Amino acid sequence: MLKGAGHGADLSWPCPPALSDGSHHPDWFDAVASQFLAEATGASPRGANLAEAALCVALEHGARESSRQGGREMALSGVLI
Numbered sequence: 001m002l003k004g005a006g007h008g009a010d011l012s013w014p015c016p017p018a019l020s021d022g023s024h025h026p027d028w029f030d031a032v033a034s035q036f037l038a039e040a041t042g043a044s045p046r047g048a049n050l051a052e053a054a055l056c057v058a059l060e061h062g063a064r065e066s067s068r069q070g071g072r073e074m075a076l077s078g079v080l081i
Helices: 027-039 049-067
Strands: none
Touching: 027 049
């Protein structure tokens, strides 16, 4: 759950299946692998896969830093593309 902390509504997303079922998430992994291969082979424009990975890294880094600082709000605008 993403808490709005007074700056907006709290948001949550369902996350089936449970992580205990395995970390490769078979319900979406095939699509991710296909998108990666399409970019690697030139079948689709390059950059979308890298941009999505960069966003994931920025969000994860911001969440960890926020946690280290007691839940402080972190600005991500400088890292989002």
